[in-house]
Amino acid sequence: MKPLFSLLTSILLITPLLAAASDQAEWSYQGVKGPSHWGDLSPEYSTCNKGKNQSPVDISNAVDAKLKGIKFDYAMLVPENIVNTGHSIQVNIRSGGAITIDDEKFTLKQFHFHSPSENKIDHVSYPLEAHFVHTNDKNELAVVSILYQPGGMDNLALVPLVNNMPMKVGDANRLGAKDTELFERNKTVKKYFRFNGSLTTPPCTEGVRWVVMQSRPGLSKRQLLAFQKALKHSNNRPIQPMNARMVTK
Numbered sequence: 001m002k003p004l005f006s007l008l009t010s011i012l013l014i015t016p017l018l019a020a021a022s023d024q025a026e027w028s029y030q031g032v033k034g035p036s037h038w039g040d041l042s043p044e045y046s047t048c049n050k051g052k053n054q055s056p057v058d059i060s061n062a063v064d065a066k067l068k069g070i071k072f073d074y075a076m077l078v079p080e081n082i083v084n085t086g087h088s089i090q091v092n093i094r095s096g097g098a099i100t101i102d103d104e105k106f107t108l109k110q111f112h113f114h115s116p117s118e119n120k121i122d123h124v125s126y127p128l129e130a131h132f133v134h135t136n137d138k139n140e141l142a143v144v145s146i147l148y149q150p151g152g153m154d155n156l157a158l159v160p161l162v163n164n165m166p167m168k169v170g171d172a173n174r175l176g177a178k179d180t181e182l183f184e185r186n187k188t189v190k191k192y193f194r195f196n197g198s199l200t201t202p203p204c205t206e207g208v209r210w211v212v213m214q215s216r217p218g219l220s221k222r223q224l225l226a227f228q229k230a231l232k233h234s235n236n237r238p239i240q241p242m243n244a245r246m247v248t249k
Ligand SMILES: [Zn+2]
Pocket: 112, 113, 114, 131, 200
């Protein structure tokens, strides 16, 4: 009787956790659960409709503010896996990545991809955008964005990701430390755009420090196709109004 009892206890304990996880309203990039409806799908998503500092944005007329460099410390980056979440292709980080921005340290949690790009620069969309998502010890967010432009050659940093690309939704493939080696940068980046924004997916939480790199690396047609095939549909939220915000560089 005892093992059965403890099994039942486990099920009873786990069930509320599962229920809580599935409480999050489903959303998508098309149709009745698409971006223009996100704010109505759940009270928790209301910022998607009501927020005044939403992302992504069309970056233009950036004001020259002589921004301080952002220190990247990705030398010890150890990835966990690459996952097809159905909304994106995401690399989860086990340990080792950090940036310093506004004299505060932010730790890299994951990075993921959107195709086509979410942010635009001077009204121009790019085929792929990576978002490197960091948090500080107050759980505030800083997202670093890289826009990729179409180019002839394979982008070497993306090769291990394309080789391990999980094609089916829900699939995950393990990654080793070497697979993100080319994302490792120990340098200070000075050329970037900076603005306040939000998560680009529900719940569209605001107060995110956005950093969009000015340098735009290339990627090959073959690599772009691999991302598009795994994603199966576009996963870019439409451009949001700037309202009272300013982009600095
Ligand atoms: Zn994103």
